[in-house]
Amino acid sequence: MAQMNMLQAILSAQKCMLERDDNVMIFGQDVGYFGGVFRATEGLQAEFGAQRVFDTPISENGIIATAIGMSINGMRPVAEIQFSDYIYPAFDQIASEASRIRYRSGGEYSTNITIRTPCGGGIRGGQTHSQSPEGIFTHISGIKVVMPSNPYDAKGLLISSIESNDPVLFFEPKRLYNGPFYGDPNAPSIGWDTHEKGEVPEGHYSIPLAEAEITRTGEELTIITYGTMVHVVETAVKQTGVDAEIIDLRCLSPIDYDTIINSVNKTGRCLVAHEATKVGGFGAEILSIIQENCFWKLRAPIERVTGWDIPYPHAFEWEYFPVPKRVGKAITRIMEA
C-alpha cells in the first residue's frame, strides 16, 4: 500500500491501465506534455509516448467524437474534459452517440470510452469552474455515471470504468484532489494521509460499478450522498451526534437500489445531500426511489440539502455550498419530525 492523494490515485489508475492494455489511449486539452492542468496525467506521455498520451484541440465535441471513433477501431480511449463545466459542446456526442451506439445498432457496435472530468466547487472557481452537472447525465439511458469521494475508490472505480465495455462519465470532485474536505473553508487544509482511504494499492484492483458504500453505519437516519458531500455530511453527523448511516453512492448510474432501500427501511429517516442545484437534480431521483420503496417505513419527510438553484457565484461560494451547518439543520428537522 502507498499513500496517495486523489490525483495520484487517478494518475496511478491510468498508468496501470496504460501498462496492462496497449489499446488504452489518453488525451484531452493539456494532458500530454504538460500532464494536465491538475496534473492528473503527469509523466504519462514521457513514459508511454505521444502516440498514446497526447494533447487535443480545444474542442470537447471533437475530443469525445474522436474517442468514440477510436473505440470503434479497437482502442480503449480515456478522454479528459478539463472542467465538467466545459462538457456541453460534447453533449450530443455523449447523449445521442456514445450512449446509444450499442442500442441503435442492435448490439453490433458499442463504445467503451471513459470520460474523466473534474467537477464541483470549493476552489474559488466561479460559475464556470465549479458546476456539478451529473444530474444532466444520469437522465440519459446508456452512459454510466461515477463520482468517487476518496483516493482508494477513485483508483478502483477508474480502473473499472476504463475496463468497462460501456461508456462511462467519471466525475472527479476537484475539492477532494489534495485532501478530504470536511466543510469548513477556513480550517487548515489536510492531506489524504490523514484518511484511511488515502491508503491505495500501487497495483491493479477494481471496484464494481453500481455498488454504493456505507461509510458509516447507523440506526437513526440514512444520509445518501456522493462526492465532496460525503465528508461534509460526516462533519454534520459528528456535530449533531445523530446515529446516522452514511451511504456514498460512488456510482449514480446504474444506481445501487438495494443499499439505499435496505438502509432507509432500517432507519425510517432519510436525508439526501448533493452539491448540485436542487430542481431536477439527482437527489430528486433518490427521493423517488425511497418514496416508491420505503414509504410505509418512513417516520419523517425526506429532506434534500443541495446547492441553491443559482449558478455557482464566485464571491458567495460558501453561501452556495451546502456546508455542515445546513446539513445539520436538516438532520435536526428530520429527527424532530
Added chain:
Amino acid sequence: MTKHQSSRQNNLHIPEPKFRPGQTNDFAHLKIPNVDEAPKPAIDCNPHNIRDLAYGLIRVLDDEGQAGGAWNINITPDILRQGLKDMLLTRLFDDRMQLLHRTGKISFYMKCTGEEAISVAHSLALKNSDMVFPSYRNQGILISRGYPLLDMMCQCLSNSRDNCKGRQLPIMYSWKAGNFFTISGNLATQFSQAVGWAMAEARKGGNRVCTTFVGDGSTAEIDFHSALTFAATFNPPVILNIVNNQWAISSNQVVAGGERTTFAARGIGVGLPSLRVDGNDFLAVYAASKWAADRARAGYGATLIEHFTYRVAPHSTSDDPSAYRPADEDKNWPLGDPLERLKTHLINIDEWSEAQHEQLAEQYTAEIKAEYKQAESYGTLTSGARPDVSSMFEDIFEEITPNRIRQRQELGL
C-alpha cells in the same frame, strides 16, 4: 460634417435561393468547367499548391459522354459496368421502397435519386475493408459492397429479421461485417467520429482508410468543424466527403453559407487538400476518391471532397419539395443524371447496350420483388412477426440493469 457617400446601411442578409416554385431555374449562374480544366496533382503534393481544385470542378465525362482530362484514370470497363449495375440497382431499390411507403408497408424512406454515383463510385474506389461512417443517403455503398437487399428491407420493415431489432427508423442501417457504421440520424456526428477511427488506424500503423459523409446543410454543425480541425491536427487516413446536393430539406445551400465560397473551400482554411468534384460524373467521383484513398493509404493523411450534385428526390417521404423549389428544377440541372451519363459512356465505348440495360433493369426489378416477398414473410412494422419486444430493454449496457428488468416485468414480459 462630411457625409460618407460610400457607407451602406446595415441590413440583415437573409439568403434566398435564386428560384422558387412557379419560376424556372436554368442554372445559368453555375459555371461548369470543361473536363480538361482541372489538373491532377501527385498524391504527395503540397495542399497549398492545389487550392484551385477546391473552387473548380473536377470532371471526366463531357456532355457527350466521352472521357477526358487529367482525372481520366482509365478505369477498366469491368469497374464501370459494375458501377452502372450498382447505381441501377440502387435506383430501382429506392423506387420500390418509396412505393412500399405509399402503400403503408414502411413508415419512412429516403431516396438518393440523382446522387447514386457518389456512393457507388466512392465505394468501388475504396476497398471493402475500408471503414465507412455514413450519412443517411449512402445506400449505394451498402449495395455496392454487397449487403443483401433482404437485410436492407428487413431493417426498413423493423421486422423479426431486422438486425437493428426494431429500434431505428427505416434506412438507419448498421452493417458491421461490411465495415459500415451504424447510421445516427443526428446530423454530422459521424464526421468527427470517423476522424477518431482513422487516428486509431494511424496509431496502429494500419493501412485501412476511413471515409465519411455529410451534407451541404450539416457542414454548419459543430462536428463538421471539429472533424476538420482534428483531421488537420492529426492528419489521419480519412476522407471527408461533403455531398452538396443543393438542398437540406427546404433550406437551400445558400443557408449553409454557400453563397460566399464553395464547400470544398472549407478545407483550405485548415490546410487540407480539398477537391470539388462533379458528383454526377461516376468517373470523376471514382478518380477523386481513389486519389484521396491512395493518399491516405500512403500516409499522406486526410482529404476533403465536395461532391457537387442535385437532390432529385424529396428529402424524405415526409417532404414535399414542390412547396419550396421549382418543380422542374432537377430536369434543368446542368450536370445531368449520373446513371444516364455513365450508361451513355459505356455505350460509346462499346461496353454496354440499351438492350443489356433494359434486360438488367427487368432482372433487378424481379429480384427486388422476390426479395421483398421474402422480407415480408418476416413481418412488417404493422403486421406479422416483430422483433422480440422484451429485447427493447437490452443493449443499453453490456448487461441489463435491475431497473430495466423491473420495467420489463411491469410491461408483462
